[in-house]
Amino acid sequence: MALRGLGLALGGTALAGGPGASRAAAQPRRGPTTYVLVHGTHSAGAFWMPIARELTLLGHRVVMVDQPRHGTEAFVPESYQRQDLKAMAVEPSPLRGLGLDDYEARVTGIVRRAARSGPVVLVGHSLGGVSVSRVGNAVPHLLHHICYMAAFCPSRALPTADACTAAPENAHAVSPVELIVGDLEQLGVLRLNFRTGDSRELALLKEMICADYPDADFRRILAGMQTDEPITAYAGRAVGRADSWGRIPRTYLRFGKDRTIATALQDRMVAEADALTPDNRFRVRNFPEASHVGPLDPAAVTEALDALAA
Numbered sequence: 001m002a003l004r005g006l007g008l009a010l011g012g013t014a015l016a017g018g019p020g021a022s023r024a025a026a027q028p029r030r031g032p033t034t035y036v037l038v039h040g041t042h043s044a045g046a047f048w049m050p051i052a053r054e055l056t057l058l059g060h061r062v063v064m065v066d067q068p069r070h071g072t073e074a075f076v077p078e079s080y081q082r083q084d085l086k087a088m089a090v091e092p093s094p095l096r097g098l099g100l101d102d103y104e105a106r107v108t109g110i111v112r113r114a115a116r117s118g119p120v121v122l123v124g125h126s127l128g129g130v131s132v133s134r135v136g137n138a139v140p141h142l143l144h145h146i147c148y149m150a151a152f153c154p155s156r157a158l159p160t161a162d163a164c165t166a167a168p169e170n171a172h173a174v175s176p177v178e179l180i181v182g183d184l185e186q187l188g189v190l191r192l193n194f195r196t197g198d199s200r201e202l203a204l205l206k207e208m209i210c211a212d213y214p215d216a217d218f219r220r221i222l223a224g225m226q227t228d229e230p231i232t233a234y235a236g237r238a239v240g241r242a243d244s245w246g247r248i249p250r251t252y253l254r255f256g257k258d259r260t261i262a263t264a265l266q267d268r269m270v271a272e273a274d275a276l277t278p279d280n281r282f283r284v285r286n287f288p289e290a291s292h293v294g295p296l297d298p299a300a301v302t303e304a305l306d307a308l309a310a
Helices: 045-057 078-082 100-114 128-138 161-166 199-210 215-223 231-235 263-276 299-309
Strands: 034-038 061-065 120-125 145-149 189-191 228-230 250-255 283-287
Touching: 034 045, 034 100, 034 128, 045 061, 045 299, 061 100, 100 120, 100 128, 100 231, 120 128, 120 299, 128 145, 145 299, 161 231, 189 231, 199 215, 228 231, 250 263, 250 299, 283 299
Parallel strands: 034 061, 034 120, 120 145, 145 250, 250 283
Antiparallel strands: 189 228
């Protein structure tokens, strides 16, 4: 499998939920916009907290989605806690076998509930983009807008996250391959040790995730990351269809100093999506100084997301 530029990002807990969140309705109520925020690989909903807080203060509802066995359901290997790398290389993972069907079902269920109360904006970061595309195919009528934040947007030419990372446009991205613990096929997951004390490994992780951040903020981000991501999530097909996903207004937040999903790859994914639906093209917002997790100050990204509710 291709593992050149695996999207490391972070995404579930409801920050706000209307009183009708679990009540079926014949027609959606026109309440506040709900932002459904989807994390990327090796991560959880807490990544979105700075942006979610600001969107909430602007009057929106926000749900941060934990994908199965992430975040509040996270699996922490016992060997990881002890930093026993030999045991960590073979300790079984309950994430083995999870795939995009599981991820899409989780997000689609939340979108269905949120849409009963008003418009829904669906946002994915990094690997979260494949969920956005899959949900866009499943329930396009429930989505007011979709947004990819430095995220994978597979196409017919690059149908999976694996294919995207292997594209020539991503050739100069920083890869975590040398940091993998254990055998991918044996474990069924890509396992990384985010508690490493090795200075070379830490430097590589920082370059991938947030090269421009102070070290204290980099360590804070590492503390919220998870060891395991199922390899089937990278290999699952997630191509938006013109007659469903292609009808939804969409935005791409382009990060100009991303070393995980290279900017050239971001541009190619946008171009191929636009070629599929030339009458409904991406609106691109450029953040030329942003690394993979985005600016340390969430104000500019929050402003861009807030505009999608219009």
